[in-house]
Amino acid sequence: MIRKMVFTICCLLFLSACWDSNEIEDVGLIIGVGLDFGEDEKFSMTHQYVVPNNIQRSQGSQAAGKPFQNLTLEGESFFEIIRENSLETDRPPNFTHLKSLVLSEKLIEEESVRKLISFFLRDHEFRRTVAVFVTKEKVEDIMSVEPTKEIFPAVQIKELTQNNDKSLEILENTKFSELSSNISEDVSFVIPEIEINQNRIRLSGAAIISDQDFKLAGWLNREQVQGLKWLTNTVKGGLVSLTGQEEKHSEDHVVLEIITAGTEIHPKIESGKLKVEVSVNTTVRLGEDWNIERDVFKQGWDEKITKDAENHIKKSIQQVIEPAQNEYELDFLGLSKWVRIKEPAFYESHKKNWNETFKDVPISVDVKVDVDGYGTQDLQ
Amino acid sequence: MKIRRHSIKQQDSSKESKSIKERIMDDFHHSSDLHCKSFEVPDIEITILFIADITNRKTIQKLIIAPLLFLAQENEPITPFSLTGKLPVESMEVVKNYDKINTYLMDGFTIIIAKGETEVVYAIETCNFVKRKTNEPVNEPTISGPRDGFVESIQDNKSLIRMHLHSNDLVFERFAVGTEVKTYVELAYVKGKASEELITEARERIQSVKAEYLGDAGLLEQAIGKNKFSAFPELTNTQFPLKVTNALMEGKITILTDGSPTALIAPTTLNMLLQTPDDYYFKWIPASLTRILTYFAAIISFVLPAVYISLISFHHGLIPTDLAISLSKTREGVPFPSVIEAFLMELTIEILREAGIRLPKPIGSTVSIVGAIVIGETAVSAGIVSPMMVMVISFTAICSFTVPNYQLSLALRSIRFFLLFFAAILGIYGILIALFILSTHLVSLRSFNVPYMEPFAPIRFRQLKDSVIRLFFRLGKKDGKLHE
16 A cells, blocks of 8 residues: 555656746746847847846845846747747746737738747747737837836836726737637737837837738728727727817817717628618716806706717717728628627628628618716806 | 552562561652651551652641540540541541552552551542642633633642533543553543543543553653554644533543643544634634634645745746746845755744744743844845745744644644645645645544544535634524533
8 A cells, every 4th residue: 555655656756747947036037029020031039038136126226227138039930039049048038927029010011920929829838918019110129118117118018008998099908819819710800009109109000910811901090999999899988079160179179088888789681781780879978178158057968069979989980990891891890700690691601701791781880979977067 | 760569479478577567668669758657556556658748747747647646545445447437537548459558659648557456558638749820821822711721730620620611411530541650541521422432432542551651641642642644633732621621512522631731632623723712702703704814824834835936936927927027036146946945944943933942931032033133134135045935934934823723733834844845846736746645644534533624524514614614603502612
């Protein structure tokens, strides 16, 4: 009995993985990766290493240098570049704490995203929550922008999208997991874009990735991102600004704050033709009002605001439907998902050339705005 | 202290040559504290023998010598047999077996040898052992419970139990244990509550102890325990009378040892060792929260260093990024691998703890100051250990102090090193292996035929309400904790 037990314990101890330990201070933690083209059509990969010693924790002691180190290396494949790191750092790179991955415009124009991230999806060290971004700048530059509030640029990039409940122009992070599911489902999608503005990192629009070859198809500007957010039911907050007349700061400039928002997409088949009805329901509150004459205690004070807001939102949604159907002819709006769920038979028969079908689908937008508050206001 | 025991034959042969008095004196090797006084009462010769330092001399003078001298003046005919009832004492036994004389003497009895035509030996209880007043048990402080604790005298301890448990069903059984020197052991139980099998088992275990000399309850505990290869205590060890009476009312048995302030309660479960009497004196909501805290701290006290080690040397990805970065900053420049560092710190803490116990109290506090400053501050600033490691180890130590039973906390300390070893080799996987081994061991343990992990394994839903949580009990119900 005892002999059996000893044997079992020995097997458990010596026939198992994870034998070798690696102390945490001997590991090169990488928190950001940037992919770009280098010279001679070679890939270049920027690693953002944490340099723990340079992090200033207590007051007084001045840090010797930057708390991060960007290491840009070139090579034929990413795995090779990572291994090439070993020539320059004493600490083996560890990607378990990777926060963000930045792709350059040049790269996704020429290479399929599917190929680019295949290595990162295959390896176990990369977490599925890594946020992916696209930039028109040089990746190396954007990764070295001195962060303003965070310690590391990579963390700052990732955390920027945390404000997506404050502004309509901020998309949620595109994570590795979403990237891989979109790619395996063969649908077009968008990736948030970052840029350098006055030496600070800033979110701007988004890049459209085509489902044909998973390369860059075009760009969305910030206004179009708003429409996309309404369409994909990802609005969590933000502002609806009604300028009223053409000139700004006019008397009836009104800013509404979105409290709740919900979008439903109803695909319908009418005599063999697909028709999509988009209905948006949102509750807003009067946030800023330049018309001090407005009497909110009078019945019907919000009628005009409601109508204006409905038109505003409708316009912004159409702003993104229009290029999707006419310019790019790509369904990055996620309509295919709803058609697949609600009209599976139709989707099944049109799956092959969905983009062809999509570009001619009539999309009607119906917006319902409910102004349910005006904050605190003096009684006149 | 050895006793030469005489067989009946020896007794017969020596009877002719030596008097009983001389034989006793020989048996005690003419020890200076064995006092002997002889005087003549008409017709008979009386010899009084007693050990001076364990008897009350005033009692002997007043209740034995004075009445005897008074009898001498009365001119009444006295035979050696007629002494019974003549002395104003509660009991006066006639000793028929020579061997018993020695035992009586050592128990503090006074031996009277009356020699006339025949020789009769009487024993009168006059004992006066050194006694300590009852005071609060040092190991088991309580907030609102009674403050009395057991002392070294078994009589006092029995009196304490009787004081807290007024029941005619409370039974004490006396055993004399020891092959060379006898030590009195009392088995206590409440008839009707404790099962007959349990009582028989306890009797058999006590009787089968083969030790030369049992100095303390701790020795008895090991002698009657059956799990020789387990770090976990098989009997609960307490100096707190109310804990004993509560256990007795729950149908458990208690063993008291003469000369030891510790009572042993059996059967014992892990659940019982993590309870304190205070749990019952407060309302059930705060009491339950305290219980949960105790269980939590007990688990932390043996798991935390192992988990920390495996996280920082195997599974870096499981630590939140900010923590990982600051950990790697604090560990920068530490010369040892984290495992060695942990063993070093653990060893230091254990040494400090032992030193604190062994040293006299006034110096003990110096040790803790030196320990805190030298180990905590200097070691960190010298870069020998990382501050996080100091934090982990000291938090673990503090957690282990919340375990109410000292025997259990010793067991958990041993297990901590066991887990640390596995974690050092295999990380979290190793911890899991160690925990599997540990739980297999715990589940197979039995204390007096009761599963050690009851009520968790085997699961007893009824008893679960008094385990990790303590639900309210209905007083007066049979399953209630209180004996009213």
